[in-house]
Amino acid sequence: MHKNTLTIKGLLGILLIFLFASCENDQPLPILGEKEVIDGVEVAHSIPDFSFLNQDSIVVTNEDLNSGIYVADFFFTHCPSICPLVTKEMLRIHDEFKNENVKLVSFTMDPKRDTPAQLKNYSSKLEVEAPKWHFLTGDKDKLHDIATDYFSVVIEDGDAPGGFNHTGKLLLIDKNRHIRAFCEGTDSEDVDDFILDIKKLLAENEE
Amino acid sequence: MRNSILLILVSITFIYCQNNIYAQGERLYQTYCSNCHGLDGNGLKNLYPPLNNSDYLKENNEKFACIILNGLEEEIVVNGKKYMMPMEGFKNLTDVDITNIINYVNSAWDNKLPETSIQEVKKNLESCN
Numbered sequence: 001m002h003k004n005t006l007t008i009k010g011l012l013g014i015l016l017i018f019l020f021a022s023c024e025n026d027q028p029l030p031i032l033g034e035k036e037v038i039d040g041v042e043v044a045h046s047i048p049d050f051s052f053l054n055q056d057s058i059v060v061t062n063e064d065l066n067s068g069i070y071v072a073d074f075f076f077t078h079c080p081s082i083c084p085l086v087t088k089e090m091l092r093i094h095d096e097f098k099n100e101n102v103k104l105v106s107f108t109m110d111p112k113r114d115t116p117a118q119l120k121n122y123s124s125k126l127e128v129e130a131p132k133w134h135f136l137t138g139d140k141d142k143l144h145d146i147a148t149d150y151f152s153v154v155i156e157d158g159d160a161p162g163g164f165n166h167t168g169k170l171l172l173i174d175k176n177r178h179i180r181a182f183c184e185g186t187d188s189e190d191v192d193d194f195i196l197d198i199k200k201l202l203a204e205n206e207e
Numbered sequence: 208m209r210n211s212i213l214l215i216l217v218s219i220t221f222i223y224c225q226n227n228i229y230a231q232g233e234r235l236y237q238t239y240c241s242n243c244h245g246l247d248g249n250g251l252k253n254l255y256p257p258l259n260n261s262d263y264l265k266e267n268n269e270k271f272a273c274i275i276l277n278g279l280e281e282e283i284v285v286n287g288k289k290y291m292m293p294m295e296g297f298k299n300l301t302d303v304d305i306t307n308i309i310n311y312v313n314s315a316w317d318n319k320l321p322e323t324s325i326q327e328v329k330k331n332l333e334s335c336n
Contacts, residue, residue, distance in 0.1 A: 080295045084243045088251055125253040125292070161295070 028204055029172075029180040029197055033151070046177035050146055052107070052138035054130050055119035060105075062177060064131070068101035069201050072171045073185055074152045076110035077122045081161040086168045086185030091126065093170075094133055096195060100202055104133040109144060109154040109164050111137045151182060172197055175205065232311025235304055239275075239297050240312075248316045254292055256285040259316040268313070268320060272305050272328045273335035302328055 033045025051061045071093055075083040087106075094104055108114035114122075119135035137143070147154045147166075155165040170191065172181040180201055183194035237246070240258075244250050248259030258264055263285040264271065278296035282289055300308075306328045313320035 078293065078295075081242065084251060084255060087254075091252070122254070122292075127252055 029201055032179045044178055047149055052136035053116050054134040054136055055116055055123045056130050057116040060134050060136055065103055066175050070103040070105050070173050072105045072150055074107050074109050074147050074154060074166060076108050077114050077118055079162045082168045082186050089185050089191045094128055106135045107143055108137045109166060111140050170194060174201060229311035232307035235308050236311050253288055256290040258312050259318060261285050269331050271309050272331045275305050275308060277335055
């Protein structure tokens with residue numbers, strides 16, 4: 001009798017865990033970042049206005065990206081360390097969502113060397129084009145500042161490979177400028193989960 | 208029975224060691240080269256050239272040591288495709304490290320390029336030091 005009760009309790013426990021897991025799955029992606037209090041009202045973190053040039057020397061602002069969702073990363077073309085790995089994963093996302101309303105945006109942290117012409121060269125070697133995948137350049141301080149808004153760290157450091165210390169995160173941004181998911185762009189398995197998050201956000205937009 | 212088990216164990220170890228003769232080179236490759244050239248040696252699109260089945264590497268194997276040490280700025284043609292992303296050199300690598308990397312790459316994946324020696328690498332490095 002006692003044993004039976006234990007078994008039933010155990011089964012119920014397992015059932016609960018399953019229910020909880022499936023319930024978790026149906027939750028929309030969270031809005032990430034520190035909330036700010038403006039005029040006594042809590043405001044969720046969002047990407048501020050920006051204006052940079054892409055590889056075709058066309059001005060790209062936040063407005064140009066908010067018709068759908070986009071994935072952002074920070075890189076530079078001379079980067080000998082983690083950027084090629086991150087770019088490879090960005091390319092995987094590009095190919096996976098070729099026909100969906102998902103854009104990709106790569107901000108350079110090295111605008112001195114990454115002119116629009118250099119970015120054009122890089123993107124055509126990668127066989128990708130704007131407006132599906134923008135490579136953005138502009139004022140260095142503005143680029144480094146906006147990295148913070150994308151939870152990314154860029155530090156100029158002559159001793160670092162290529163001249164910059166930086167993180168290799170991929171960020172998922174929704175139509176309302178909110179960051180909804182991120183992953184490590186150097187970790188293929190983490191990117192697998194991130195791709196599922198992108199699908200989830202796409203589904204949310206279709207509702 | 209016991210002898211045959213021993214024989215199998217020795218064979219397995221032998222085969223395992225045969226496959227890992229350039230383990231040191233493989234480790235260095237994963238640290239310094241694979242981010243761009245890939246763990247599979249196939250490079251990335253038209254940005255980073257392949258090292259696997261590369262006609263450039265086959266025809267310029269004597270330049271391999273200098274390229275690892277000093278990098279490469281000039282445009283090169285690999286298997287009919289132009290590549291022009293500059294490669295940074297790795298000045299911190301020793302002659303032994305460079306020899307190990309060359310021997311790993313020359314025999315990795317589909318490559319069947321000749322083995323090199325530290326003497327040969329030192330000689331090749333004289334042309335660019």
